[in-house]
Amino acid sequence: MxxxxxxxxxxxxxxxxxxxxxxxxxxxxxxxxxxxxxxxxxxxxxxxxxxxxxxxxxxxxxxxxxxxxxxxxxxxxxxxxxxxxxxxxxxxxxxxxxxxxGDILGDPENDLRGALLMSLGIPFGYYRIHNVIASQAILSGRVLSRSGTNLIVFDRRVQYGDIGGPLVSVAGGQVIGIVGGVFDPVELEGRSYPEGVQPINSDLSYAASIEYGRALLERALEK
Incomplete structure (x- = not known):
């Protein structure tokens, strides 16, 4: 699979x-x-x-x-x-x-927590390593950010070059998110760490729900 x-x-x-x-x-x-x-x-x-x-x-x-x-x-x-x-x-x-x-964009709400995902990208492109890397992940959760954005959280720490790549539902065989980066809730919300609190060294990452990309594509195709 x-x-x-x-x-x-x-x-x-x-x-x-x-x-x-x-x-x-x-x-x-x-x-x-x-x-x-x-x-x-x-x-x-x-x-x-x-x-x-x-x-x-x-x-x-x-x-x-x-x-x-x-x-x-x-x-x-x-x-x-x-x-x-x-x-x-x-x-x-x-x-x-x-x-x-065809039909590669899926429904970001079909998979349950714990579902198998795959992220793909060129994680080390900044180091002139031009290979696509496919990585297995688990759907850890879904959150609504303070800005009102639906985010999919998954249990893999992505590299900076992965940003912009697809997050795919393995069961559905469709893209459900656009990889955004490492899931640091403090940085993500534009806040600062309280005094004396160590920065989070997160092993989780997040992706913006594919619904936002689908909306941009549909508007472009209508013109």
Missing amino acids: LETVSQRFQGSCMMIMQQSESEVSFLGSGFLVHPEGYLLTAARILPQGESLAAVSPIVGDGFLPVTRDEVSPIPLEIVSRDLARDVALLRLKPEIEINMP
Whole structure:
């Protein structure tokens, strides 16, 4: 079951990069959600006014090189972003018809606490390690943040490069969240630690519910 989910989604994961002349620098993960070249990612990894590009990571089941000396970036445009929910919709600028599974966005409330999940991303892209990593997780809980955002909490500590990647329901075989980072409730709420209280070293992470990404995609397709 886990192998099937990994095979289904690893090809849709993309490296989001900032392009400057002949060089690109890694920003985070993203994933394709529609055959017309739409991708979802986390809004906060995207710099303002910069040229963006998508780069396919290294995928496969064999022993693969960890990095590439040269890449073929595909220009990206920002279609819309929801800063409050930390979700952004991007699109490949060339009109490329993508061969990908349909109906990959699921219902974030179908899985019960304890359900098996998988997160995918390029966790070490900042270190020029360009491999997709698939990681098993358990749905630990759901919380409503102070800003009113539905968050899915899962029992894996993600790396910074994972931010923007998909969180997938293994049973449903669909994306239910967009990886946001390590779950630190104090930092997440924009608060500070009380004096004498040690910062939380959390082994949990969170994802924004996919409903926010779905809403951005549906609005774009209606135009």
